[in-house]
Amino acid sequence: MPRGTGQPPTVAIHVVIDDVAGAIPDLAARVARAGGTLRTLSTTRRLEATAGPPGVELEIEVENLDEDALVAVIDGTPGVRARRLTRSLDRVFGKRVIVIGAGAQVAQVALGAVSEADRHNLRGERISVDTIALVGEENIAAAVRAVADLPRARMLVLAGSIMGGALSRAARELREQGVPVIALNMVGSITDAVDLVVSDPVQAGTMAVMAIADTATFDLARQRGRRY
């Protein structure tokens, strides 16, 4: 199943809670008993202990509960110090294009992708462009594999001058897990391991955004295996 298709919406809440052993299991159990499913839990900050136990700030997202029901669950949970409803990160930052590779080329892909995302976000889309500049086949291959674990990642662009070996294997694995991959035209086996090859980095970033924007008519499936 492609990622992000037909997912029910979540309700998000920021919670400050005592950082004790049973806190998270208790919270998850209470959400489940109310009929909800915990879909996301992020630990955003630790708070030092002053009088009582240390605290922790959590951002959680829950499916199948409305805001009032989730607030009631949180308010009934022992150890909760504060809570405020937030927007789920999906609604704020939306789908993510991930750009990985060498600094100079990552920056140019980002230039194209950010400019194109701007045009779609103006029309109601939510697309963000996230990058990391790395060196070394092993480092980059690990980052490519980790894209599968990133929430809301919908597309990877590989930006460099030579990539292959372990990196090509990682790209194939990622595609099998539902994240398409675009690569710049470059030296190495990577160009045979991806969905699309684009020579100009600005255009590669632009096409990456077009491919995941509902407001665009670009269909990556019809371009698979091509080189531009």
Next chain:
Amino acid sequence: MPRGTGQPPTVAIHVVIDDVAGAIPDLAARVARAGGTLRTLSTTRRLEATAGPPGVELEIEVENLDEDALVAVIDGTPGVRARRLTRSLDRVFGKRVIVIGAGAQVAQVALGAVSEADRHNLRGERISVDTIALVGEENIAAAVRAVADLPRARMLVLAGSIMGGALSRAARELREQGVPVIALNMVGSITDAVDLVVSDPVQAGTMAVMAIADTATFDLARQRGRRY
């Protein structure tokens, strides 16, 4: 407490599990009983039901358990279909600089930040640069507030030509929650609400990365309130 200081490391694992009501609370309870604390849970993909119940792919990060202990917990949990140890996202993508604003300027800030992150990542740092181009005071203010809920966010750069009002309030709130803010020099009250004002977007991106890199000697606290 500033974000990300002195946090114990986590062990990460990717799990495919039956997507049933009790799955997450049971998993969290088993982790806690083994002495661990669930710090991160992301739902990366839903799997359609074929014969049995639907499945779900989770990425989880746990503190206070080593890899063997966590694998033993997962292997003893009912409904688990597959698992593989991964690297925690902190180790792969590291600290995040978030750039929010208008497309043209976001792209230029990203250019500076990606190039500077490249230089530090070559020396063992892990800094990624994440962006979203948005329009409208309310949309941007919501995104600024949501940065507090983003895992690993260590710095925000506001890139635009006019920002103030609700956005300035959101920037002050974010700083109170431990995320410093750099703004471009621009029209509006935002330049009085941030830690540092920088006129050149490429330099703003560069300074943002320098301020969070352990491999740099730039101290934002000593620059607070200045304009460049």
